[in-house]
Amino acid sequence: MSGFTHFDADGKAAMVDVTAKDVTERTATAKCSVVMQPATLEKIMAGGVAKGDVLAVARLAGIMAAKRTAELIPLCHPLALTSVTVDLVGVPAGLAGGRHAVDITATCKLTGRTGVEMEALTAVTVAALTVYDMCKAVDRGMQITDVRLVHKAGGKSGTFSAP
Amino acid sequence: MSGFTHFDADGKAAMVDVTAKDVTERTATAKCSVVMQPATLEKIMAGGVAKGDVLAVARLAGIMAAKRTAELIPLCHPLALTSVTVDLVGVPAGLAGGRHAVDITATCKLTGRTGVEMEALTAVTVAALTVYDMCKAVDRGMQITDVRLVHKAGGKSGTFSAP
Amino acid sequence: MSGFTHFDADGKAAMVDVTAKDVTERTATAKCSVVMQPATLEKIMAGGVAKGDVLAVARLAGIMAAKRTAELIPLCHPLALTSVTVDLVGVPAGLAGGRHAVDITATCKLTGRTGVEMEALTAVTVAALTVYDMCKAVDRGMQITDVRLVHKAGGKSGTFSAP
Amino acid sequence: MSGFTHFDADGKAAMVDVTAKDVTERTATAKCSVVMQPATLEKIMAGGVAKGDVLAVARLAGIMAAKRTAELIPLCHPLALTSVTVDLVGVPAGLAGGRHAVDITATCKLTGRTGVEMEALTAVTVAALTVYDMCKAVDRGMQITDVRLVHKAGGKSGTFSAP
Amino acid sequence: MSGFTHFDADGKAAMVDVTAKDVTERTATAKCSVVMQPATLEKIMAGGVAKGDVLAVARLAGIMAAKRTAELIPLCHPLALTSVTVDLVGVPAGLAGGRHAVDITATCKLTGRTGVEMEALTAVTVAALTVYDMCKAVDRGMQITDVRLVHKAGGKSGTFSAP
Amino acid sequence: MSGFTHFDADGKAAMVDVTAKDVTERTATAKCSVVMQPATLEKIMAGGVAKGDVLAVARLAGIMAAKRTAELIPLCHPLALTSVTVDLVGVPAGLAGGRHAVDITATCKLTGRTGVEMEALTAVTVAALTVYDMCKAVDRGMQITDVRLVHKAGGKSGTFSAP
Numbered sequence: 001m002s003g004f005t006h007f008d009a010d011g012k013a014a015m016v017d018v019t020a021k022d023v024t025e026r027t028a029t030a031k032c033s034v035v036m037q038p039a040t041l042e043k044i045m046a047g048g049v050a051k052g053d054v055l056a057v058a059r060l061a062g063i064m065a066a067k068r069t070a071e072l073i074p075l076c077h078p079l080a081l082t083s084v085t086v087d088l089v090g091v092p093a094g095l096a097g098g099r100h101a102v103d104i105t106a107t108c109k110l111t112g113r114t115g116v117e118m119e120a121l122t123a124v125t126v127a128a129l130t131v132y133d134m135c136k137a138v139d140r141g142m143q144i145t146d147v148r149l150v151h152k153a154g155g156k157s158g159t160f161s162a163p
Numbered sequence: 164m165s166g167f168t169h170f171d172a173d174g175k176a177a178m179v180d181v182t183a184k185d186v187t188e189r190t191a192t193a194k195c196s197v198v199m200q201p202a203t204l205e206k207i208m209a210g211g212v213a214k215g216d217v218l219a220v221a222r223l224a225g226i227m228a229a230k231r232t233a234e235l236i237p238l239c240h241p242l243a244l245t246s247v248t249v250d251l252v253g254v255p256a257g258l259a260g261g262r263h264a265v266d267i268t269a270t271c272k273l274t275g276r277t278g279v280e281m282e283a284l285t286a287v288t289v290a291a292l293t294v295y296d297m298c299k300a301v302d303r304g305m306q307i308t309d310v311r312l313v314h315k316a317g318g319k320s321g322t323f324s325a326p
Numbered sequence: 327m328s329g330f331t332h333f334d335a336d337g338k339a340a341m342v343d344v345t346a347k348d349v350t351e352r353t354a355t356a357k358c359s360v361v362m363q364p365a366t367l368e369k370i371m372a373g374g375v376a377k378g379d380v381l382a383v384a385r386l387a388g389i390m391a392a393k394r395t396a397e398l399i400p401l402c403h404p405l406a407l408t409s410v411t412v413d414l415v416g417v418p419a420g421l422a423g424g425r426h427a428v429d430i431t432a433t434c435k436l437t438g439r440t441g442v443e444m445e446a447l448t449a450v451t452v453a454a455l456t457v458y459d460m461c462k463a464v465d466r467g468m469q470i471t472d473v474r475l476v477h478k479a480g481g482k483s484g485t486f487s488a489p
Numbered sequence: 490m491s492g493f494t495h496f497d498a499d500g501k502a503a504m505v506d507v508t509a510k511d512v513t514e515r516t517a518t519a520k521c522s523v524v525m526q527p528a529t530l531e532k533i534m535a536g537g538v539a540k541g542d543v544l545a546v547a548r549l550a551g552i553m554a555a556k557r558t559a560e561l562i563p564l565c566h567p568l569a570l571t572s573v574t575v576d577l578v579g580v581p582a583g584l585a586g587g588r589h590a591v592d593i594t595a596t597c598k599l600t601g602r603t604g605v606e607m608e609a610l611t612a613v614t615v616a617a618l619t620v621y622d623m624c625k626a627v628d629r630g631m632q633i634t635d636v637r638l639v640h641k642a643g644g645k646s647g648t649f650s651a652p
Numbered sequence: 653m654s655g656f657t658h659f660d661a662d663g664k665a666a667m668v669d670v671t672a673k674d675v676t677e678r679t680a681t682a683k684c685s686v687v688m689q690p691a692t693l694e695k696i697m698a699g700g701v702a703k704g705d706v707l708a709v710a711r712l713a714g715i716m717a718a719k720r721t722a723e724l725i726p727l728c729h730p731l732a733l734t735s736v737t738v739d740l741v742g743v744p745a746g747l748a749g750g751r752h753a754v755d756i757t758a759t760c761k762l763t764g765r766t767g768v769e770m771e772a773l774t775a776v777t778v779a780a781l782t783v784y785d786m787c788k789a790v791d792r793g794m795q796i797t798d799v800r801l802v803h804k805a806g807g808k809s810g811t812f813s814a815p
Numbered sequence: 816m817s818g819f820t821h822f823d824a825d826g827k828a829a830m831v832d833v834t835a836k837d838v839t840e841r842t843a844t845a846k847c848s849v850v851m852q853p854a855t856l857e858k859i860m861a862g863g864v865a866k867g868d869v870l871a872v873a874r875l876a877g878i879m880a881a882k883r884t885a886e887l888i889p890l891c892h893p894l895a896l897t898s899v900t901v902d903l904v905g906v907p908a909g910l911a912g913g914r915h916a917v918d919i920t921a922t923c924k925l926t927g928r929t930g931v932e933m934e935a936l937t938a939v940t941v942a943a944l945t946v947y948d949m950c951k952a953v954d955r956g957m958q959i960t961d962v963r964l965v966h967k968a969g970g971k972s973g974t975f976s977a978p
Contacts, residue, residue, distance in 0.1 A: 003300060014389070019408040019435045043167065054167070056868065056872075071231075071390075072227075073224060080729070081730060109671045110671070111765075112406070121292055130238075133169070148306045149299075162304065176874060176875060182926060216379075219383075223383060227563050240896065242895065272506065330532065330624065330626065338739070373496070394560075399619055401622060404731070439734060444618065451633070455614060458607070470636035470637075471636065474633075475629055552890065556885055569895055599834070656869070709890070713889050723883070725944055781887070782889060788964075789820040792967075797960045812955050
């Protein structure tokens, strides 16, 4: 009635029963940004070449977090992901609407009975938190923003593309 | 030199050595928002009273995630948190600058050698992802935004309050 | 020879090899009770309506624990559960043989090569432990009792129903 | 007001803030029984000497589970346990009020700010579930019963001994 | 180009996309040795009969670790293993080229889209670390050595047997 | 009597009780090597500069694994590590006794009641397994060898340095 799928008829929280759903290939892509001071972005980009690589550490953290989504999100199904990619790019303000940011994109895939939106969203979010962690000593005011699903395909609810 | 604390002198990723730091009481508060359609917020608020309670599930998910921060964020220290609180409030657009949102706040505490900013940020983020998960069947366009540290106290770097 | 399936021919502990088993739909239901003082049950039931909801927290804990069964029980196979439900009801003594209790039921489902009895038993047990945790300040003498499998179906060993 | 410590003033679930509590030595002991058919107990006891050792596997499972209590019980604090012991003994009916059972006892210790009752209860429960798992092929009707705290000491609430 | 499969075209770490791979039965066997003082091996073998059983504890640790491989190895896929066996045998120097050792073998199986080499290697390694942990009070100089894949079968890359 | 500390007086596996031990600063360093074909080492070293960085991924895996030692090794205490460093260096045969290898060193620190040898050993081992995972498509014959404790300090048993 409410349209929420994670409550049973009595309004109690429940994992959605996907036993009878078709096994199909499913994919989902999520994005977010970490907005920061110009000097912070500069240091990240310099480091990525010559010294410690913030973006490489955050990429791994995002990939590993995707695999743990069902432990973090209470009503998510445990899934055997077949692919996870996480990309991070530094985007100076001139290219990104006046703000300096690291933009993060994750895509997850699965051949299974339920979608992988939460895995993609978890991947970008933990990658973003890792960027924050590694840079917080120089910029505590960073913000993670625009965490969103941009595309999903496969399964009964069909394809979704963010406007 | 770079000011980044998670790289050693050769630029290699490392956990910061906090062995010699003082044991002090440390606290951190983080916030974020989940922006959504008016109808989605309405359903969440109705459900919170009469039926399934999205905000209660997300609160628990946030508390539990704070305890797992060191598993998710590669260079975070394992910490014995002494307090975690997570609050979620539904804020209709009239009260919140023209957007319908669930606002999330988490505060973590510890008596130890390192701060708990990442724990508070992880708590609000996973709580927000849980709101997304529970409502995604009715509103795939929700966005998690403004994930930020608003306050920290304790430790050598002192008190930080977001402007 | 002993009939125990988790030991090899030399009597050494081993995970049962299910590689060659059929992929079928499997379901299992387990139950248990948390026996308590009348005043404790009264507080739980009052709280479930007006204030904090012990049963809702315990339900979530049970669902999440079912997903982690293979981490807890050494020789369980990792499984991709397709459904977990946990129900908790307060039962005053007049309805339950002279004792005040919270009765807990969990049902797990899977399309796979091995059964989900341990997942259902783990779910009710962790839900019961969570009830204990939340109420222990007012009633340390609570007992968890009658943890049992009540039904299973699917797989070579067929259907089991407790007498 | 309700006496429940895991809800804040608004009735929302919260981890109890133990930041200001004293660091003292704390200990807790829990017990439970797994009741079974005489033939099942006989096989376990035979196996414990000559072949696979159900009780040894269950003991390890209980010890390892105690360390993961804070991951399973939503509002438990993460703790650095300093001692966990788990004992399992087979008790034939003649010695135990007419039922054949494996009796399980766990004791946990800590020097810290909060008690370890939940750790001891989690240890006996997971040990009992492991006994069930290893014997279920020969006796699906086993029941785990009388899970209870028998003793705790240390901390502000003082010593508790079950009647 | 490099032949490394865990980097994308830009040289960034990525989980290999196995979505399109065939579901086939896959198996892998790994081995390693823990080399130790003669007196240490003697104590282990004595204990395995009369008292505490180092090899039994290590076997369980290896089995449980195999199930957690994807949490430990950043780019491994989460897998639903259908079989794990771990064997440990004490080998006195006369039988093993002049060194006293515990030899460890693990075999993992799966019906799935990717191989289980890492699961078998993780199993022997964690079993070996557990032997070290349990005996380190009497022999800190033990070494784990010759950790290797000895056989794999199934999947596109076909069968591998170590020379 | 046996000198093994992880068994009680009856020979049953037990976590050592460290409740009464002094809180002191403890450190441990472990090492191991991954032996490989010359061409494999060449690719790793080339990749470390220009493209994907095997050693950086393995370093992170080792750091993260150190934090999970108590989940993997059954009788290890959960510890709040204050420092973990992992270093990997490629060593061509001319510099290393005729074999091409990646040499791995990890150092862990803690102010606590028990030592961190297992954490250091777990870190080098998981780092080595990660090297294997990332290179296995080009060299399945790699071996992890000489996993050993090279130094420990702090605690009652005093300082140990490998010969």
